[in-house]
Each structure stands twice: as C-alpha cells, then as structure tokens.
Amino acid sequence: MERVSESFMDNLSYLGQSLEFDMKEWERIIDSLQVNHTMESIFTSKYDSDVDYFFDVKKAGQVFDDWAYASNMYKYISSLVLIGSNGKIIRYGDDVGHLDVDKLIRKDWLQELKTSDGKLVWLGIHENYADVHYRTPYVISLAKRLDYGKHDVIVYMSFKSQFFVDKLNTKHDPNNNLYLLDGHNKIVYNREAKIINERYENPINTRVKGDTVRRSSNGEKILVASLPLSNTGWSIVETIPLSTLTEGYSLIFKVTVIVFLLSVCFSGIIWFVIASKIVNPIQRLARVMNRVQGNEPSVITMSNRKDEIGQLTQNFNYMMKRIDRLHQEHLQDQAKKNEAEYRALQAQINPHFLYNTLNSIRWMATIQHADNIRETVEVLGRLLRNTIKTKETMIPIHMELELLNDYIYIQKVRYNDKFEVLFELEPSIKGYRCLKFILQPIVENAIFHGIEPKDERGTITVRVFQEQERIVFEVHDNGVGMPEEVSEKLLSCQEGKDGIGLRNVHERLQRTFGKDYGLEIESRCGEYTLIRINHPVILQQEDQ
Structure with missing residues (x-):
C-alpha cells in the first residue's frame, strides 16, 4: 500500500509541475506589459488630440495580435483591461466588448490588489463580469499594478475556464x-x-x-x-x-505467477533438450578423457555428430593421434640423444690422449732446457685441461678471462708478438657468471681478420663492464676493419665451423637468454672493428 501511495503522489506531483508552468505563462503575459514601450507610451504621454490616442491604441491592439500569433494561450483570454491613472484604458479579449469597466473597478478584487504590495494576485474563479454568461459563464482572473514612473496602471485579466x-x-x-x-x-x-x-x-x-x-x-x-x-x-x-489500485496490483500478481510457472515449465523443457543433446555427449567425452588420465594409450572416441560437440570429438581424436606421434618421435629423439652422448664419451678419449702427449712433450722440453717450447706446451695443456674439466655451460667471468689469456699467449707465440692485448675490467664483475667460450671466438676473429692482414703491430682491447641489467663484453682491434655491408651480413652468414665463430656465439646467447641479447658489430674499413657482447647479469648463486 505504501508503494501504491508513493506512486500516486509522484503522478500528482508531475501534474502539479505542469500546472505551475502554465500558470507562470499567464503571469508572464502580464509581466510583458510592464516592459512594452507601446503600452508605456499610452499611459505616460499627453495627447493633444484624440486622433493620436486612437492610433496608439491601434498599435497596442497590433501588439496583442502579434503576441497571440506567437502563443495559443491568447485565444483563452476573455478580458484584458489596462486602466491608467491618466484615465486612459486599453482593452483586449473575446468578451471585453461586453465588459462594463466602471462596474469592474467597483468589484472586491480591486481592494485585494491594493493590499498586495505590488505583487501579482490570483483572484481565482468567478462568474464572468462580462455580459456573456451564455458563452463563457466562468473565468479565472488575475490582477497586478504596473509602475510606469509617475503613472500607475491596473491590469485585470480573465481567461476562460476551458483552458484547464x-x-x-x-x-x-x-x-x-x-x-x-x-x-x-x-x-x-x-x-x-x-x-x-x-x-x-x-x-x-x-x-x-x-x-x-x-x-x-x-x-x-x-x-x-x-x-x-x-x-x-x-x-x-x-x-x-x-x-x-489493488485490482491493478492483483492482476500484476496473477500475471507474474502465470509467467513464473510457464517459465519453470519452459526451462524444464529446455534443460531436457540441453541434457540430451549437449550435456550427455559432453559427459561421455569427459569419461573418455579420464581414460587418458589413467595412462591408457591410444584413446579414441567415435561420433557422427556434425555440430560443435562433433567437432570437439574430432579435435580430441586428432589431438590424441598427434600426442601419440609426438611421443614416438620423442622416444626416437631420446634414443638418438643417448647414442650421441655415447659417441661424445668416446670422443673424450682424443683430448685426454692429446693432453697426456703434450704433458710428455713438456717434460722432454724441460729436460732439454727448451723453455719457450715448455711454456707454450704448458699453456696449451692447461687450455685443454680446463676445456675437458669444465663441463658446465656457465662459468665465472674470471675463469673465462683465464681461458682467454691462455689462448692469447699461444697466438702471440704463433704470430711472434705481432699484437698486444689490453684489459679494462670493472671490479664488480668478479661475482658474475657468463656463457663459456664467448670471448675466445671474438678475439680469434680480431687476430685473424683484423691484425694479421695489417703490416704494423696491432692492439686488441678487451673491456668488461656492467650496464644497468647487462654485462657488456667489448673487443676492439685497430686492424684493417671491414666494409659496412660485410659487417651487417656477418651475423646472418655461417661463420667458422663446429660451433666456433661469431654466429655461433650470437646464436648461443639468443637461444639461452632471448632476442634482447647477442652480438653487435661496428667497423670502419682501414681503421677498427668493435664487437659488443650483450649478456644478462647472472650472479654465481643464481646460476648454481
């Protein structure tokens, strides 16, 4: 009942707002008279002849006609009378010709207007003061006093009750x-x-x-x-x-109950269709999938359906066949891998044999007092020993530099000290690790392709430093350099063999750490070559 009452009051409030707007429109008609110069002129001018007054009254009539053309509210005006303190009177309206102004100003409304303090007064409904009761028996009237400077004007307006x-x-x-x-x-x-x-x-x-x-x-x-x-x-x-009111709500309640019952029945029918056409086939497919979880091989289910569930079944069968095929391929790859590991184990005999032979040569050079040969063989033996001993892919950076030093010593002997190698190392890099054998191929490239073709002695500079979240290795040589088009294609061409070379280092870095890492080459023909290795920061604890 409370909601019914609230809704009823809301509708009444909406209607009240509409009526208040209409009544303000009537008030605006009177207010417009206050600012109209034609009206003001009639009540403030001193006329030398009645002809001038007659023409001004005609102008006022034209003003009313213009306003009536713009608003259909004027058709409801029964009488509109403006009575000036200078004795002038303006009349307008359907019934104003039958209105006696002398009798009008003797009515009670004038006394009510005098006590209004200049405000507009709604006089309410009453019998029409004009003698046209057969046509417009009742009118609603309002009045206001207008101030034109030294002259006052009383406005009386009545409109037909037909308006409401x-x-x-x-x-x-x-x-x-x-x-x-x-x-x-x-x-x-x-x-x-x-x-x-x-x-x-x-x-x-x-x-x-x-x-x-x-x-x-x-x-x-x-x-x-x-x-x-x-x-x-x-x-x-x-x-x-x-x-x-309650009849409407009772009808709504009955309709709601009927709709609810129909919805329940319709939902039951829909659920039966869904269960038979969708849920049950999905449950059968789920049971087949559970057999896969039980490690049952080659699980296949048959279905002749052409809808989405049929497509799901076909895709499941295709997936199972593909998994089985991939499983077989994995077994074959594993067998090949085991065979390769066996062959690699056999291949380790050659480095061990070479290392033992070099060790014998070193002792023979010591006995013969051939110190140069002894030192060279000793460095080469250490290089081979570290290669065999270190099987991890990641090693401390200081170990990588030690391997590089042994390699440089051997190459200096080979090239009769044709070059020198300078190291610029940040102290903070000691606690980091890197991929094994990434510097030796770069320095080898600098010697073979940069320094060897050069006539005079060359310099190779190796810099290692940290740059934000990266460890940067830079190898710079002042050799013969290379053309720009060669340096741009170098990493995309096969370089070296057996995994040694610039491309090998570049691919190892990218496969291990992603495309953000790898090699960058900068070279100017006849001047220098700079190879930059971008490597992520890896602490020794992380790698371990």
Missing part, C-alpha cells in the same frame, strides 16, 4: 477524480461541469502535501491526495477508489 479543461482532461487517469482548487477552495476544474465554481467540501487540508484514506458518500474506501501549487495559493486534489 483542455489541459487536464487528457493528463490524468479517467478512473481518478481530479479537482483543481483556487485560493478560496473553489473548484476550478473537474470533469463534472456542474460543480465548477462551487466550494470543495471534503474535510482535508488542501494546503498540505499528502494523502489519506477516507470513505466516500457511498461507503467506498478512496485514496485522497492533495498537492499545493507554489506562489498561487491553489492546490490539486485527486481521489481514486482503493479497489481500482
């Missing part, structure tokens, strides 16, 4: 009984024309917004709601039988 009939007949429910009351509680509008201009006798306070339940004259319970209109003293009262 046209406005309200279509704006409320025909089951409801609507009353529009003026400031004297007289009925301005109701569907029963015979009670217009009579006092509203229902014992409720029409000046307060609210609703209450009362009994009508025939004993029926009705809901009575009232809403005061702002700035006019008017109000709206609307009544409706409670049975009409």
Whole structure:
C-alpha cells in the first residue's frame, strides 16, 4: 500500500509541475506589459488630440495580435483591461466588448490588489463580469499594478475556464477524480461541469502535501491526495477508489505467477533438450578423457555428430593421434640423444690422449732446457685441461678471462708478438657468471681478420663492464676493419665451423637468454672493428 501511495503522489506531483508552468505563462503575459514601450507610451504621454490616442491604441491592439500569433494561450483570454491613472484604458479579449469597466473597478478584487504590495494576485474563479454568461459563464482572473514612473496602471485579466479543461482532461487517469482548487477552495476544474465554481467540501487540508484514506458518500474506501501549487495559493486534489489500485496490483500478481510457472515449465523443457543433446555427449567425452588420465594409450572416441560437440570429438581424436606421434618421435629423439652422448664419451678419449702427449712433450722440453717450447706446451695443456674439466655451460667471468689469456699467449707465440692485448675490467664483475667460450671466438676473429692482414703491430682491447641489467663484453682491434655491408651480413652468414665463430656465439646467447641479447658489430674499413657482447647479469648463486 505504501508503494501504491508513493506512486500516486509522484503522478500528482508531475501534474502539479505542469500546472505551475502554465500558470507562470499567464503571469508572464502580464509581466510583458510592464516592459512594452507601446503600452508605456499610452499611459505616460499627453495627447493633444484624440486622433493620436486612437492610433496608439491601434498599435497596442497590433501588439496583442502579434503576441497571440506567437502563443495559443491568447485565444483563452476573455478580458484584458489596462486602466491608467491618466484615465486612459486599453482593452483586449473575446468578451471585453461586453465588459462594463466602471462596474469592474467597483468589484472586491480591486481592494485585494491594493493590499498586495505590488505583487501579482490570483483572484481565482468567478462568474464572468462580462455580459456573456451564455458563452463563457466562468473565468479565472488575475490582477497586478504596473509602475510606469509617475503613472500607475491596473491590469485585470480573465481567461476562460476551458483552458484547464483542455489541459487536464487528457493528463490524468479517467478512473481518478481530479479537482483543481483556487485560493478560496473553489473548484476550478473537474470533469463534472456542474460543480465548477462551487466550494470543495471534503474535510482535508488542501494546503498540505499528502494523502489519506477516507470513505466516500457511498461507503467506498478512496485514496485522497492533495498537492499545493507554489506562489498561487491553489492546490490539486485527486481521489481514486482503493479497489481500482489493488485490482491493478492483483492482476500484476496473477500475471507474474502465470509467467513464473510457464517459465519453470519452459526451462524444464529446455534443460531436457540441453541434457540430451549437449550435456550427455559432453559427459561421455569427459569419461573418455579420464581414460587418458589413467595412462591408457591410444584413446579414441567415435561420433557422427556434425555440430560443435562433433567437432570437439574430432579435435580430441586428432589431438590424441598427434600426442601419440609426438611421443614416438620423442622416444626416437631420446634414443638418438643417448647414442650421441655415447659417441661424445668416446670422443673424450682424443683430448685426454692429446693432453697426456703434450704433458710428455713438456717434460722432454724441460729436460732439454727448451723453455719457450715448455711454456707454450704448458699453456696449451692447461687450455685443454680446463676445456675437458669444465663441463658446465656457465662459468665465472674470471675463469673465462683465464681461458682467454691462455689462448692469447699461444697466438702471440704463433704470430711472434705481432699484437698486444689490453684489459679494462670493472671490479664488480668478479661475482658474475657468463656463457663459456664467448670471448675466445671474438678475439680469434680480431687476430685473424683484423691484425694479421695489417703490416704494423696491432692492439686488441678487451673491456668488461656492467650496464644497468647487462654485462657488456667489448673487443676492439685497430686492424684493417671491414666494409659496412660485410659487417651487417656477418651475423646472418655461417661463420667458422663446429660451433666456433661469431654466429655461433650470437646464436648461443639468443637461444639461452632471448632476442634482447647477442652480438653487435661496428667497423670502419682501414681503421677498427668493435664487437659488443650483450649478456644478462647472472650472479654465481643464481646460476648454481
């Protein structure tokens, strides 16, 4: 009941806002007279002849006609009279020709206007002062005093009660009984024309917004709601039988129950279809998948369906066949890998044999006092020993530099000290690790392709430093360099063999750490070559 009452009041409030807007439009018609120069001229000018006055009155009539053309509210004006303190009078309206102005100014409304302190006064509904009762028996009037400097003008305007009939007949429910009351509680509008201009006798306070339940004259319970209109003293009262309200809600409840029951039945039918066409086939497929979890090989399920479940079954069968094929390929690859490891184990005999032979040569050189041969063989033997001993792919950077030093010593002997190697190392790199054998191929490239073709002695500079989250190895030589087009293609061409060479180092870095790492080559023909190795920072603990 509370929600019904709230909805009823909301509708009445909406109707009240519409009426307040219409009544403000009537007030604006009078306010427009205050600022119209034609009207002001008539009541402030001193006319030398009646002809001038007659022409100004004609102009005023034209002003009203223009306003009436712009707004259809003027067609409801019964009488509009402007009475000036200079004795001039302007008339407009359908019934103003039958209005006696002398009798008009003797009515009670003039006294009410005098006490209004210059404000507009809604006089309410009353019998038409014009002698046209057969045509317009009742009018609603309002009045205001206009101030044109030293001259006062009294405005009286009445409009036909038909205005509210046209406005309200279509704006409320025909089951409801609507009353529009003026400031004297007289009925301005109701569907029963015979009670217009009579006092509203229902014992409720029409000046307060609210609703209450009362009994009508025939004993029926009705809901009575009232809403005061702002700035006019008017109000709206609307009544409706409670049975009409509850009848609508009872119908809604019955319809809701029927719709609910139909929805339940329809949902049951849909669920039966879904269970037979979708759920059950999916459950069968799920049971087949559970057999895969139980390590049952070559699980296949058959289905002749052409819908999405059939496609799912076909894809499952394809996946199982592919998994089986990949499994077989994996077994074959594993067998090949085991065979390769066996061959690699056999191949380790050759380095061991070579190392033992070199060790014998070193002792023979020591006995013969051939120190140069002894030192060279000793370095080569250490290089081979470290190669055989170190099987990890990641080694400390200082060990990588030790291997590089042994390699450089051998090459210096080979090339009769044709070059020198300088090291620039940051102390912080001691705790880091790197891929094994990434520096030796780079230095080898610098010697063979940079320094060897050069006539004079060359210099190779090896720099190792940290740059944000990277360890950077730079190998710079002042050899013959290479053309730009050669340096750009160097990493994309096969370089060296058996995994030794620039391309090998570049690919190892990218396969191990990703595309953000690898080699960068910068060279200028006849001047230098700089190869930069970008390597991630790896602490010894992390690698371990």
